Structure formats: C-alpha cells, structure tokens
Amino acid sequence: MKADSKLRRIWADKVLYLLLLPCMAYFIIFHVWPIIGMKLAFYDFRIIGDNVFVGLKYFRELFSTPIFLNVLGNTLIISAMKLFIIFPIPILFALMLGEFRNGRFRKAVQVVSYMPHFLSWVVIAGIWFEFLSPSTGAINELIKALGFPAQDFLTNKESIRWVLIASEAWRSVGWDSIIYLAAIMGISPSLYEAAYVDGGSRWHIVTRIVLPHLFIPMVTIFILNVGFIMNAGLDQVLNFTNDSVNSKIDIIDTYVYRVGLVNGQYSFATAANLFKSVIGVILVLSTHFMAKKLTSKGAW
Amino acid sequence: MFRRKVTLSKVMIGFILSALTLSMFVPIMNLIARALSNPDKVHLLHGYEIWPRGFSLIHFQVVLSNSLVSKALLNSLFITVAGTCLSIFFTTIAAYVLTRKIVGKTPLMIFLIIIMIFEPGIVQEYMVIKDLHLLDSLWSMVLYRMINVYYLIIMMRFLEEIPVSLIEAAKIDGAGHMTMFMKIVMPLARIPLLTIGMFYAVAKWNEFFKSSIFLSSRDNTVLQVLLRQFVVERDSSALIGTADLLKNNNIAQLDFSSLKAATIVIAIIPFLMLYPIILKHYTSGVMEGGVKE
Known part of the structure; x- marks a missing residue:
C-alpha cells in the first residue's frame, strides 16, 4: 500500500x-x-584481455617507493605551511581595512585586492617571474639597493616553498578577507560607542568586541581548510616548478599526473590517487562534522 | 563614526594596506603598460612603472595575427560561453527539482555530497574522456565539471527562499514544470545565476591543466595552455613564428617580454570586463560598507 x-x-x-x-x-x-x-x-592493467586482480600489491609498492614518500611529505608540509601561515593574513587584512569604515581608500584597496583571486596560475606565475627576476625584479632591486647579492628565489631549494606561500597569500588575501570584513561591518556601532565611552582603548575594542565576532568564521574556515590538506595546489606547483626545485615541491597531484599519464603506469598512479582521495574524503567528512558541532556551520 | 582624528597607528595601517595593494596593482598595470609601449622605448620601462613608454598597438597586432593565438582565443571563448550556459542551465534545473518535495530526495542529496567530496582520479577521468571519444574535442572541456555540487547547493538554498505560494499560484493557473521553471524560477534567480555563472566562467576560462591533457592538438589548444608555453616555458618561437625568427625581421626584433605581456593582457581582458559586475553583485554588501541597523 x-x-x-x-x-x-x-x-x-x-x-x-x-x-x-x-x-x-x-x-x-x-x-x-x-x-x-x-x-x-x-x-x-592489461591492454589486451581482462585486468588481473593483484590485491594490495600497488599500495605496498607505493609505500616502499621513496619518491612517493617524498611527495606525500611535500604535500603535507606545503599544505601545513599554507594552513598556518596564510590563515591569519586575511583576518589581519580585514581588521586593518575595518579601520577605514568609509571613503575611497577602502574601496580602492578592495577593488585591487580582490583581483588576483580571478587570475589563473599561469598569469600569476608570469607576474611573479617578473617580480622575482634576479636581474630586473622589484624584490632584487631592493636587495641590491641594500647591498646584498641578487637571489634567484625560483631555482633555490630553500626558498621555493616560500614563493608558493607568498604567491598564494598574494592571490587570496583580499578575497578571503571578505567574510571577515562582512562580520566586522555587521558589528553595531553602538557597541563601539559604548566601549569608547567606557574609555576602552583601540586594542581593547579589537580584542573584546571585534575578535569575538570573527570567532565563528575563523573556526569554520580553519577547520574546513584542514579538510583540504591533501590538495597542496596542483595548478600553482605546475607553473612554479622547475628542474632545480622540483624535489621540494613535487606533490601527490603532480606525481600522479607524471607517473600515470606521462609514464603510463596506470595502476600504480591510481593507487596513489585513490590513497589521496580516500584520505581527502575522511578529512572533509570529519572536519565538516567538527565544524558543524562547534559553530553549527558545516561545509555544505 | 568614532574617533575621527588621524592617529599614528592609522597611518601605519594605511601604509601597510597601500603597500599590499600596490604589490597587486603595479605588476598588473606594468604588464598593460609594457604591452602598449612603443617597441623602441619599451626597454626603458622599469618594473615599477605603470604608464606606457610611447604608445603602440604593434604587440597586440603581432600576437593576434599569430594564428595559434587567435585560434586559442576563439577556442577559450567557445568553451567558456558554451560551458557556462550549460552549467548554469543544468545547475538550476537540478536545484529546482531537488527543492521540490519529491520521493528519494534524501538519497539523491547523499549521492551528490559523495560526488562533491570524492575526487575521481585523473587517469580515470582521462580514460572516460577517451572512451567518450571526446579527446582533443572542445566539448570535453565544455562538459568537464559541468555541474559543481557546491554551487548546486548554494542555488538550492536560494530557491528554497522562493515563496511556495508563488509556485502554487502558477500551478493553479495550469503552468507545467517547464513553464514554471522558465517563467518564474529563472527570472527570480537572476542574481544567484549571475554570481554562480561568473564563477563557472572564471573557472572555465582559467582552466589550463585539464585543457592541456584533454586537448592535445595545436588546433584545439586554449589560451591558458598557450600562455603557459610563452610565460612559463619561455618558448618564443611559438609566439613569434619560426619563419619570422629565421628572417630576423622587424617582428623578431620586438621585445619578447612585451609580446608575452600582450598575450597575458588578452587573457585577462574578459575578466577585466566582467570585474565591475562581479564587484556589484557578489561583494556589494561588503563594498558599500554601510552598517546594517
């Protein structure tokens, strides 16, 4: 029935x-x-006939391959650096911008700082190559003016990860500050006035009034970013990498692409990819429920 | 508002913000200036200058008359326009159906969330495109990532806000689902459609990794892939053409960095045209800055 x-x-x-x-x-x-x-x-994988079941053979192979362990390490290190170093930047940016409540200055800063978010990594790489160029780049002009020798940050193993962090921060700071700025703009002026009348300092206002209002977006965004640590930025790495530094910024995604589609080791590459995807699912699900529990706001 | 006087900390904050903003503004303007400069004077242009030295459109002429670039530009435009239209249409249809009270809504939503968080492998995606005989076809990139589940959910949240009475009234007037969708839902969802459409368009226009895998021939290449060849791999022969390079004629003597800059500018022009709309619709609340009372 x-x-x-x-x-x-x-x-x-x-x-x-x-x-x-x-x-x-x-x-x-x-x-x-x-x-x-x-x-x-x-x-x-067989070109002719059925594929042969081999169980966990490729996973065992994967975890005894030093290169895979290296790219796994790189992925986690780069993601963790991005997570911890970049996370506070949009918050500080929004706090600073919040000091300029009205007027052209704030608008101009917003119009320009949201722009890099929409540029492709190819274009950003083009801009940053100029920016960091040892001969004509602005950074090296400054270094030379201070009396130090010019540096090629893009081919230096010590600095390449920092180039990734800096360019990611440059790209995302404006756009990612929107959510915090909206929260700051939503704070009622009467709260400020009350604090001001009570003789609160600016520091007091920021720590006691503004930061508590940013708590929920902060926690949500941080937790959700943890869910994506297996994605260290494929497009970015592909555009910034070169032979001298590849071992430092080779990540799972670039490795899977190289081993699978370039070298044609389909099963092995798929094992690496499946490992990444499954860890990704576990992370996203657990962070989603954690965020939901803490702030009643999840990933979807 | 509160405390109008200029304090030292405010000056410092203004300085930091200005420096950050200039680090974005100057390089982009410098590219445009470089592309527009007179070829004889462009070597004088410093990295921090934002105004062209002299004025000439020769770099754009050379780049656009390169058949590779013009073809890639058309391909990118096709993928972006066709892809965005299909994406918007099917995302909204799915959102409309999934916000009705239909049997099986919960399993469907669980299915979609699994789709959203489980990333398929790149090798398998390649094989699917191959099995569909879409390798080296622009349609591979039109259809690839056609519906983004995250945007679908955003769209559903919006459609849930449409008053049920409106839909009931249309039903009583004898409107079918298709009429209702085209006449009521689409017009009401104008703003989210625009926002989501813009994100789809930017993603389609900027995609270079999957384009470089799925589109292998030179005839079907897209702007970002070509741009990567010029900018990242510094391949000047593709941009100028081997024939011109060998002859070492006027074109070969043009500054490569200016030609590169011109190609980058061509690649960001569509975005620069859309940018005011983006600001108006997506960030309007934050941009206006008015405090909600």
Whole structure:
C-alpha cells in the first residue's frame, strides 16, 4: 500500500524526474564512472584481455617507493605551511581595512585586492617571474639597493616553498578577507560607542568586541581548510616548478599526473590517487562534522 | 563614526594596506603598460612603472595575427560561453527539482555530497574522456565539471527562499514544470545565476591543466595552455613564428617580454570586463560598507 502511493507520487512528478535525468547522466558519466574505474588500483592493467586482480600489491609498492614518500611529505608540509601561515593574513587584512569604515581608500584597496583571486596560475606565475627576476625584479632591486647579492628565489631549494606561500597569500588575501570584513561591518556601532565611552582603548575594542565576532568564521574556515590538506595546489606547483626545485615541491597531484599519464603506469598512479582521495574524503567528512558541532556551520 | 582624528597607528595601517595593494596593482598595470609601449622605448620601462613608454598597438597586432593565438582565443571563448550556459542551465534545473518535495530526495542529496567530496582520479577521468571519444574535442572541456555540487547547493538554498505560494499560484493557473521553471524560477534567480555563472566562467576560462591533457592538438589548444608555453616555458618561437625568427625581421626584433605581456593582457581582458559586475553583485554588501541597523 505504502509502496504503491510512493510509486503514484513518482508518477505524478515524472516531469521533474525527467528534468533531473540529464543532470544525473552527467554525474554518472563524469563522476561515478571514473570513481568506479579507480578499482584499477587493485588490478594489473592489461591492454589486451581482462585486468588481473593483484590485491594490495600497488599500495605496498607505493609505500616502499621513496619518491612517493617524498611527495606525500611535500604535500603535507606545503599544505601545513599554507594552513598556518596564510590563515591569519586575511583576518589581519580585514581588521586593518575595518579601520577605514568609509571613503575611497577602502574601496580602492578592495577593488585591487580582490583581483588576483580571478587570475589563473599561469598569469600569476608570469607576474611573479617578473617580480622575482634576479636581474630586473622589484624584490632584487631592493636587495641590491641594500647591498646584498641578487637571489634567484625560483631555482633555490630553500626558498621555493616560500614563493608558493607568498604567491598564494598574494592571490587570496583580499578575497578571503571578505567574510571577515562582512562580520566586522555587521558589528553595531553602538557597541563601539559604548566601549569608547567606557574609555576602552583601540586594542581593547579589537580584542573584546571585534575578535569575538570573527570567532565563528575563523573556526569554520580553519577547520574546513584542514579538510583540504591533501590538495597542496596542483595548478600553482605546475607553473612554479622547475628542474632545480622540483624535489621540494613535487606533490601527490603532480606525481600522479607524471607517473600515470606521462609514464603510463596506470595502476600504480591510481593507487596513489585513490590513497589521496580516500584520505581527502575522511578529512572533509570529519572536519565538516567538527565544524558543524562547534559553530553549527558545516561545509555544505 | 568614532574617533575621527588621524592617529599614528592609522597611518601605519594605511601604509601597510597601500603597500599590499600596490604589490597587486603595479605588476598588473606594468604588464598593460609594457604591452602598449612603443617597441623602441619599451626597454626603458622599469618594473615599477605603470604608464606606457610611447604608445603602440604593434604587440597586440603581432600576437593576434599569430594564428595559434587567435585560434586559442576563439577556442577559450567557445568553451567558456558554451560551458557556462550549460552549467548554469543544468545547475538550476537540478536545484529546482531537488527543492521540490519529491520521493528519494534524501538519497539523491547523499549521492551528490559523495560526488562533491570524492575526487575521481585523473587517469580515470582521462580514460572516460577517451572512451567518450571526446579527446582533443572542445566539448570535453565544455562538459568537464559541468555541474559543481557546491554551487548546486548554494542555488538550492536560494530557491528554497522562493515563496511556495508563488509556485502554487502558477500551478493553479495550469503552468507545467517547464513553464514554471522558465517563467518564474529563472527570472527570480537572476542574481544567484549571475554570481554562480561568473564563477563557472572564471573557472572555465582559467582552466589550463585539464585543457592541456584533454586537448592535445595545436588546433584545439586554449589560451591558458598557450600562455603557459610563452610565460612559463619561455618558448618564443611559438609566439613569434619560426619563419619570422629565421628572417630576423622587424617582428623578431620586438621585445619578447612585451609580446608575452600582450598575450597575458588578452587573457585577462574578459575578466577585466566582467570585474565591475562581479564587484556589484557578489561583494556589494561588503563594498558599500554601510552598517546594517
């Protein structure tokens, strides 16, 4: 009886299901199909005939390959650096911008600082190569003016990760500050006035009034960023890498691409990719529920 | 508002903000200046200058008359326009259906969330494109990541706000789902459509990694892939053309960095045109800065 009424409801909404059909077809072809295809990690790839099941062979191989352990380390280090170093920058930026409540200056800063977010990493790399150029770049002009020898930060193993951090911060600081700025703008002026009348210093106002208002977006964003630590920035690395520094910034994504699509070791690359995807799912799910518990706001 | 007097800390904050902003403004303006400079004077242009030395469109002429660049530009435009239209349309349709009270909504949503967080492998994505015979077809990039589940959820949140009474009234007037969708939902969802469409467009326009994998032939390359060749791999022969390089004629003597700059400027012009709309719609609340009372 109950099943019957369900069927009747489905039949009544047949147009809706029909509308959803192309969308579902898309998801199945472009997402489900490749995800199922990842079972290749447990098989030997054969051009002719069926693939042969080999169990965990490729995962064992993966974890005894020093290069994979290196790229796993690089991924985690670069992500952690981005997570901890870049995280406070948009907050500070919003706090500073909040000091200029009205006027052209704030608007000009906003218009310009949101822009890099929309540039592709190819374009950003082009800009940064000029910026860091040992012969004509602004940074090196400054270093030379101070009496030090010019540095090529892009081919130096010690500095390349910092170039990634700096360029990511440069790209995201403005855009990522929007959410904090909105929270600051939402604070009622009467709160400030009350604090001012009570003789509160600016420091007092920032720590006692502004920061508590930023707590929820801060916690949410930090936790959600933890969910993405397996993604250290494929597009960025591909554009900033070169032979002299690749061992320092080679990440799982670039490794999978190289081993899988360039060298054609499909099963091995898929094992690395599956490892990354599964850890990613676990991280995103756990951080989502954690954020939801702490702030009642999750990833979706 | 409170405390209008200029304090030392405010001056310092203003200085820091200005320095940060200039680090973004100057390099971008410098590229534009370099591309527009007179070829005879461009070597005088310093990295911190934002005004062209002399004026000439020769760099743009050379770059755009390069058949590789013009083809890549058209390909990028096609992928972005077709891709964004399809993305917006199907995202909104899916959001509309999923905000109705249909049987099986919960399993569908769980399915979509799994889709959102489980990233398919790049090897498998490549194989799917290959099996669909879409390798080296612009359609691979039009269809790739057509529906972003995250945007779909944002769209659903918005459609949930549309008063049920409006939809009920249309139903009583005998409107079918398609009419309702086109006549009521689409116009009401104008603003989120614009916002989401803009994100889709930026992602399509900027995608270079998947484009470089799926589109292998030179005829089907896109601007970002070509740009990478000029900017990151510093391949001047592709930009100027081997024939001109060998002849060492006027074109070969043009400054390579100016030609590069011109190509980058071409790649960011569509964004610069959209930027005011982005600011107006997406960030309007933050931009106006008015305090909500």
